[in-house]
Amino acid sequence: xxxxxxxxxxxxxxxxxxxxxxxxxxxxxxxxxxxxxxxxxxxxxxxxxxxxxxxxxxxxxxxxxxxxxxxxxxxxxxxxxxxxxxxxxxxxxxxxxxxxxxxxxxxxxxxxxxxxxxxxxxxxxxxxxxxxxxxxxxxxxxxxxxxxxxxxxxxxxxxxxxxxxxxxxxxxxxxxxxxxxxxxxxxxxxxxxxxxxxxxxxxxxxxxxxxxxxxxxxxxxxxxxxxxxxxxxxxxxxxxxxxxxxxxxxxxxxxxxxxxxxxxxxxxxxxxxxxxxxxxxxxxxxxxxxxxxxxxxxxxxxxxxxxxxxxxxxxxxxxxxxxxxxxxxxxxxxxxxxxxxxxxxxxxxxxxxxxxxxxxxxxxxxxxxx
Amino acid sequence: xxxxxxxxxxxxxxxxxxxxxxxxxxxxxxxxxxxxxxxxxxxxxxxxxxxxxxxxxxxxxxxxxxxxxxxxxxxxxxxxxxxxxxxxxxxxxxxxxxxxxxxxxxxxxxxxxxxxxxxxxxxxxxxxxxxxxxxxxxxxxxxxxxxxxxxxxxxxxxxxxxxxxxxxxxxxxxxxxxxxxxxxxxxxxxxxxxxxxxxxxxxxxxxxxxxxxxxxxxxxxxxxxxxxxxxxxxxxxxxxxxxxxxxxxxxxxxxxxxxxxxxxxxxxxxxxxxxxxxxxxxxxxxxxxxxxxxxxxxxxxxxxxxxxxxxxxxxxxxxxxxxxxxxxxxxxxxxxxxxxxxxxxxxxxxxxxxxxxxxxxxxxxxxxxx
Numbered sequence: 001x002x003x004x005x006x007x008x009x010x011x012x013x014x015x016x017x018x019x020x021x022x023x024x025x026x027x028x029x030x031x032x033x034x035x036x037x038x039x040x041x042x043x044x045x046x047x048x049x050x051x052x053x054x055x056x057x058x059x060x061x062x063x064x065x066x067x068x069x070x071x072x073x074x075x076x077x078x079x080x081x082x083x084x085x086x087x088x089x090x091x092x093x094x095x096x097x098x099x100x101x102x103x104x105x106x107x108x109x110x111x112x113x114x115x116x117x118x119x120x121x122x123x124x125x126x127x128x129x130x131x132x133x134x135x136x137x138x139x140x141x142x143x144x145x146x147x148x149x150x151x152x153x154x155x156x157x158x159x160x161x162x163x164x165x166x167x168x169x170x171x172x173x174x175x176x177x178x179x180x181x182x183x184x185x186x187x188x189x190x191x192x193x194x195x196x197x198x199x200x201x202x203x204x205x206x207x208x209x210x211x212x213x214x215x216x217x218x219x220x221x222x223x224x225x226x227x228x229x230x231x232x233x234x235x236x237x238x239x240x241x242x243x244x245x246x247x248x249x250x251x252x253x254x255x256x257x258x259x260x261x262x263x264x265x266x267x268x269x270x271x272x273x274x275x276x277x278x279x280x281x282x283x284x285x286x287x288x289x290x291x292x293x294x295x296x297x298x299x300x301x302x303x304x305x306x307x308x309x310x311x312x313x314x315x316x317x318x319x320x321x322x323x324x325x326x327x328x329x330x331x332x333x334x335x336x337x338x339x340x341x342x343x344x345x346x347x348x349x350x351x352x353x354x355x356x357x358x359x360x361x362x363x364x365x366x367x368x369x370x
Numbered sequence: 371x372x373x374x375x376x377x378x379x380x381x382x383x384x385x386x387x388x389x390x391x392x393x394x395x396x397x398x399x400x401x402x403x404x405x406x407x408x409x410x411x412x413x414x415x416x417x418x419x420x421x422x423x424x425x426x427x428x429x430x431x432x433x434x435x436x437x438x439x440x441x442x443x444x445x446x447x448x449x450x451x452x453x454x455x456x457x458x459x460x461x462x463x464x465x466x467x468x469x470x471x472x473x474x475x476x477x478x479x480x481x482x483x484x485x486x487x488x489x490x491x492x493x494x495x496x497x498x499x500x501x502x503x504x505x506x507x508x509x510x511x512x513x514x515x516x517x518x519x520x521x522x523x524x525x526x527x528x529x530x531x532x533x534x535x536x537x538x539x540x541x542x543x544x545x546x547x548x549x550x551x552x553x554x555x556x557x558x559x560x561x562x563x564x565x566x567x568x569x570x571x572x573x574x575x576x577x578x579x580x581x582x583x584x585x586x587x588x589x590x591x592x593x594x595x596x597x598x599x600x601x602x603x604x605x606x607x608x609x610x611x612x613x614x615x616x617x618x619x620x621x622x623x624x625x626x627x628x629x630x631x632x633x634x635x636x637x638x639x640x641x642x643x644x645x646x647x648x649x650x651x652x653x654x655x656x657x658x659x660x661x662x663x664x665x666x667x668x669x670x671x672x673x674x675x676x677x678x679x680x681x682x683x684x685x686x687x688x689x690x691x692x693x694x695x696x697x698x699x700x701x702x703x704x705x706x707x708x709x710x711x712x713x714x715x716x717x718x719x720x721x722x723x724x725x726x727x728x729x730x731x732x733x734x735x736x737x738x739x740x
Contacts, residue, residue, distance in 0.1 A: 101639075101671070272473070302472050
């Protein structure tokens with residue numbers, strides 16, 4: 001194998017594919033990036049859960065393949081001057097030259113690198129990268145980290161008449177985002193569940209632009225094609241929560257508030273809550289004002305935040321983290337909070353326009369004196 | 371105690387004094403900041419090694435004192451709105467109010483806070499804060515972390531005709547910086563050793579300005595007065611290396627190079643050196659070129675850097691870290707490297723002007739094949 005490639009292009013490709021490389025594995029090839037010089041130069045990282053492959057512009061003098069330690073390969077390329085880098089192999093030994101610098105390091109046999117699963121196309125859709133990116137970032141926080149319900153360690157993707165709906169749940173809260181898609185092939189409506197870890201990578205690969213990403217549903221895998229990069233992930237199998245039934249509708253109490261103001265107030269009162277001193281937030285929704293207080297062994301804190309509407313003095317307890325996560329994610333300056341009783345969930349919605357997001361947080365029972 | 375203070379001023383004072391607070395102590399008062407409202411508001415942190423006291427502008431309604439957990443106090447003030455904050459105590463309970471926010475937290479009896487040592491003035495000097503700051507930052511890296519020679523875990527401060535000289539040594543390298551001082555009282559020349567940990571804090575407190583800092587030598591302590599802030603540290607006792615005798619003079623080989631270029635080249639070759647694969651750098655000083663190479667179990671690397679002068683093909687081994695630390699610290703675009711033989715130290719000096727810095731790095735024996 002012999003090829004030359006611009007340092008900057010190669011560095012970008014390494015940083016993308018390295019995200020799917022195992023940091024530590026008993027199989028050395030899994031700690032590496034597969035370089036394949038065919039018609040084009042391809043880099044692949046694959047930790048047996050998520051695989052990322054990207055194509056880089058290169059002058060290929062001799063075809064071939066080799067696996068290089070992702071860490072060492074990345075560091076060498078990063079520290080070389082901004083110039084053309086030439087790679088040439090002699091067996092498993094690779095010579096890396098750039099300007100006056102020269103490295104000889106040992107690679108790994110490409111035969112030891114596992115093959116990426118192939119995705120037989122069934123259903124597919126395309127969407128703006130910026131939309132896919134924001135949908136993931138605004139729902140990923142509610143994915144469960146509890147391995148006893150594996151299906152909820154991923155997000156549900158539902159494609160249908162309304163476009164794409166992404167839903168995450170963890171038993172205490174729910175996050176839902178909806179956006180239009182660009183095109184769809186296959187069935188009229190279909191759905192699948194993608195592991196949260198893979199979505200975290202998809203989010204990073206997507207640009208904040210109106211270039212399209214294509215998502216293909218295979219029998220056991222999902223393929224994301226994002227520009228020159230593809231990411232393949234296994235699907236999670238199992239019964240995802242019937243989320244439509246879980247969201248309370250016709251809530252009697254509806255108030256509105258400034259997202260950032262609500263967040264700052266909760267964050268401040270939360271100062272006296274920590275791992276050793278946990279207490280719920282006591283929220284009292286008054287007429288035009290939300291009073292938030294809490295009390296722990298450290299002391300007590302109270303604060304107020306203006307709202308629009310009358311909460312009829314409804315008193316309800318919340319886990320401060322869950323409320324903050326939802327408000328941080330909400331893509332709106334103002335939100336509507338919908339409540340029913342002190343023991344029913346709080347629903348957070350946009351104050352106007354389409355329902356392109358919905359967050360739900362379950363309440364926590366308040367004890368006297370908290 | 372009752373006082374009001376601007377949030378921004380208080381936040382600044384907390385961040386300075388918190389640096390001398392024990393992160394974890396069996397005595398809760400040592401994890402706290404002492405607040406004293408007298409004629410002025412004073413904040414003090416003291417971990418029994420280093421003490422920092424600073425004065426803040428405040429409206430004092432009732433005098434008094436209290437110790438507050440540095441972490442909690444800092445977090446509360448940081449998250450309060452940009453406004454006046456009012457503190458009022460009732461016994462050990464303190465009420466903190468700002469805008470609509472209110473906290474009640476328990477403080478600690480100020481009697482439990484240790485007294486700062488008083489420094490009886492013997493000798494003192496003053497220096498621009500920016501000079502003191504750069505002298506510390508450019509020598510601190512060579513302070514020893516080996517507790518078996520406690521005296522070398524600090525830097526030597528020598529005050530005399532030539533101004534201030536600061537020297538750090540750790541047995542493998544030496545760092546020296548020299549600057550003019552503004553004024554001097556007491557003996558004509560005096561010297562003392564300040565612990566590296568205290569100097570790290572002094573460096574951060576000093577502004578990059580021509581405001582003066584005053585340094586006072588006490589019998590057992592050193593006092594740094596920097597604007598509204600004072601830092602007191604114990605002195606290290608013992609026999610500091612006679613550094614003048616250790617620096618070789620009249621070196622036969624003198625070459626010059628670009629500091630950044632030397633650093634980049636060494637950094638690159640060092641890529642294949644790590645904790646598990648240690649090897650010295652093999653440096654060959656040729657005529658107009660420095661060739662650097664190394665070989666470890668990972669592979670081999672070689673690079674070249676242009677120099678001015680002829681090194682007569684002198685071959686010498688170095689610990690890459692030590693060479694890089696010195697070049698990173700050197701306050702000059704170009705440096706002169708002085709060498710004698712492959713087993714004598716390398717001296718790094720400014721290429722022109724006064725000798726305001728001098729670094730020395732001891733060589734490492736090269737084995738065949740390295």
